[in-house]
Amino acid sequence: MRKSVMLSTMLVVCSLLFSACSNVCIHQNNGITVTSSLTDKPVLVGDIPCTFPLTKEDTSLNILISGYDDLNPEDVYVWKQYEKMTGVKINWTPVASDERKEKIYNVLINQSDIDLIMRCKIKAGLLTQYGESGLILDLSKNDLLKNNAPNCYAYLQSHPDSLASVTNPDGSIYSIPQVNAGAQLRVSRKLFVNKEWLARVDMELPTTTEEFYQLLKAFKEQDANGNGDPDDEIPFCSQDFNSVQDTMFGAFGLANRGQHNQVVDYDETFHHVRLIASTPEYRSYLQYLKKLYSEKLLDNNIFNMTKEQWNNNAINDRIGVFAHTNLANLPADQMDNFVAIDEALSGPDGYKLWTAVRANFHSTGAAVIPASCDRPDLVLKWLDYFWTDEGTLFYHMGIENETFIVNQDGSYDYAPEIYEQMKQNDLSFDDVVATYSPYPGGGNPTVEIAPYFKGGEMAAVPANAAIKLFQYGPKEYWPSFTFTSEENERLSIIESDIQKYCENSRIDFITGKRSLSEWDAYIAQLDELGIAELLSIYQAAVDRYEGMKP
Template sequence: MKRKAVAAVLTAVMVASMFTGCGSDNGSSSAKSASAASAASAANDTVDEDGKVNGIMYQEGLPLVDEGDYTFSIFCDDSSESGEFIMLDEFKKQTNVDVDLKIYPYETATERLNLDLNSGDYADVIGGWTLSDNAILTYGVNQGVFIPLEDYFEKYCPNISAILDLPGVREKMTAPDGHIYTIPYVCTDTTVGYSPYINTKWLENVGMSMPTTTDEFEAVLKAFKEQDANGNGDASDEIPFSTDPNNKHIEAMAGYFGLPMNKLGIAIQNEKVVYGGVSDTYREFLSWFHKLYAEGLVDVELYTQDSSTWEGKGNQDLYGVSIAYGSNEFTGIPAAEERGDFDSMPVLNTDKDGIWLRDTEGFSVYRTQAVITNKAEHPEIICRWFDNAFALENGIGCNRGPVGVIVNKEDDGYHAIDTTTLSEEDQEKYSWGNLWPQSLPKYLPVDFEFVEEHPMYDEKKATEEAYEANLTKEIIPSYWIDLDKIDTFSDTNTAIKDFFEQQQAQFVCGELDIDNDADWQAYVDGMYSLGLEDWVATQGIEEIAK
């Protein structure tokens, strides 16, 4: 029966993948013609006697247009409750450009974007974490829905051009057909993205030390479950372990067994990039993690809850450990000058080759954060609008808060105020998530630093320092897919990703028996039948770990 269930899931995944990446009824040749026309238009722009490009955009300076003359729409994912952002209002004042923001929670944004693209009813700009290399190649290179931007950058965007000229940036941004389809998002980045954070107050309450092995970790989770670790008098409400619903990253914990993996199953083994999602080591990890789940040590809603549910539980002090980008994401506790109750949990089993995946070299180029579509009239205005957003003080505003309000310019640099001195209303108003749709590109020079009046405890830096000795030396690189493989890769990529995630959930939750050889082999066979070998090879990965 279980084999039949796996086959049914496999069939469903393959059918669903057939619809992913499909455009509207427009033929690709006509779409490409539209794209080519858009790309060429920058060279054919005219400037009238009023100094306006194409009769609407001022050639130099601000504002970009006259009041009421131009509006463009942006689709993006974000968790903002109000949908209002301080810097969008500021950019309206600077540029006279109106923005129609179409914002969706991450959980539903990808599905909505696919519907929009398939129907042909999509925004002028599509941005956020819903895009991928595959989308750029499919809707940009192949179909012309996303337009090339490099001519606009060169002609109108000095800030973006300077970013593209940073070492390695232009190369990473340029698609295989030689065009640049996206607004660059370049930033300093952490070497450790998502990782477990542990409640040290709970550790004290149950009289245990920070775990260093998987056995000790299991013992800590059991104590959290059984001993009223949060001290509220209810010994049954503790949830020993959970994770960010949108960035679970539990497969990263396969590193405790020597094979750190990303969420696609791509891993580093002996400082070589391999595919680890069908390996014996991954199976060993799943067996261990399923045991934790079966013992009631893992959130029963691990695979079903949304971000608000996860955050709500964290705000009630119900979590002992959670994987997150930072602990404040689920605790709701603002940063302070001293470390709070949560601390980075160390890499486990380091005495037995336990290791964690290095995410970046400390600097990242995100090439899929914002595209301009062929729906946009006057894409030159949109490019200049983003270029203006990348000016230094606007970048400060998007990252930290408006200059003159949250940040003050002085002779020795930009001083960030202690926001805890603000009223609760203003603390919320100027909180990071309300400054700017944070899934969209923004920019600060990589060497920029604020002068802190009251430096907050840097949890991310502390995590990096604690993990450095046990990080892989190599990172998993990103590859553009060969042009002649775009169409087939799109379907295969979706099918493999979905099947990998679905089967992981079934193994963890016990719907499939990870310790049953037949169930495991059915999963492995399913991955291969979906085209695993070609999928791996297309990405430049030479080995599938056994």
């Protein structure tokens, strides 16, 4: 669908019925019941009924979507059922993750016949650029979001950190986000330890960085996997270095405002923003990781790990500890071999934080409506269902007694047949679930929250650890900040240069290519790259956020 002129009037005003609504949506003449198990006490705040089908006419929408690996969205169970429920035919245009930036640009510039860009994780700076150029719709204009996606609107209004993450300084809103709520989903990274290795070296789970070092050392020196080869163990491994960093930062007092800002955090002494990579605490962190790397306790392939290498390490029982969100990246028969560290590690300077924790938010750019769409009202209604209790359950788990079951305690779980597919085909949790639900891979325009989400984070080991680690989280969480177009323009230059320099230097310091005795020269170079201006821009964003608080 396209429109030839910019949006001038909004269609179909939906009233906000906060008080007396059922949390089961109304389905007319489609014969589909998602579940009969929902209580009269909704978890989400809007609880405004959605009436299906959405239209009595033969209607279609064209959606550009970034899916899971190479899976065709037409083959995903939830999408097939949702077409029947809504009466809206979807014409999908899949795009690979490494091609989506260029594809989105071309779609918008050429005013292609696309009504919705979904799961493409468009960053805030690009959203502002596209929005101010008139290429995507401002959902705040003429109450477009409020009138047509009342459940999403209600949620954002009741969660200031979520609202701040999608609201620009001028009040515009260019996307619907993904929100992760609850400790199980807000704690983004955990440390998982091979319990069989732990038993072989006769040690307890560590509670300090020194104990963690001693555990890794034991794994390295005592043939922890018991195969007779004393040199094939990788004490600390992960699929990517950022996961390692996320789990280590808190022990050094870094990222003390949570997961969403990995460039700056807060100086508790001088009460202003600071560049994380320029602090004495960061230097201590680098020194610690350099020690792990030099003794081959940290995987020396950590900076260029491939999925094939990771899988090979996991299958051959070479991994002692790894950092990740959950256990879903392991083969199914390996998942029971790991336990989680559920207490924040105390660092050498007395910090005992777990800062790999999100605000009540996940990411921007989950759903964006091009300016060329001529039925934004219908697109938003199509999306709004996913911000209801029933809708987020359906999005993540499908339909009761077909793809999920209700346990005796009222909790939800995937049907036994889904777990059987994992075992029979030696596939990961995400690989199998992605054929039923669109959520694996992230960037979902919905709220991921217990009890309606049954991803890998909700398994007992990661979920219980997250609940305990959440207690060690920052005292305050910053949102994902938005900036003015002028600020974005400056950040696109100076922040990119600073991040690139910091990342390259981080590798050099940890691998020993560069000595930490060169720290002063490193700081001097950061000054030349413009950290003063960078910090002033972030301080302005923090001040705006403080002004938004109730």
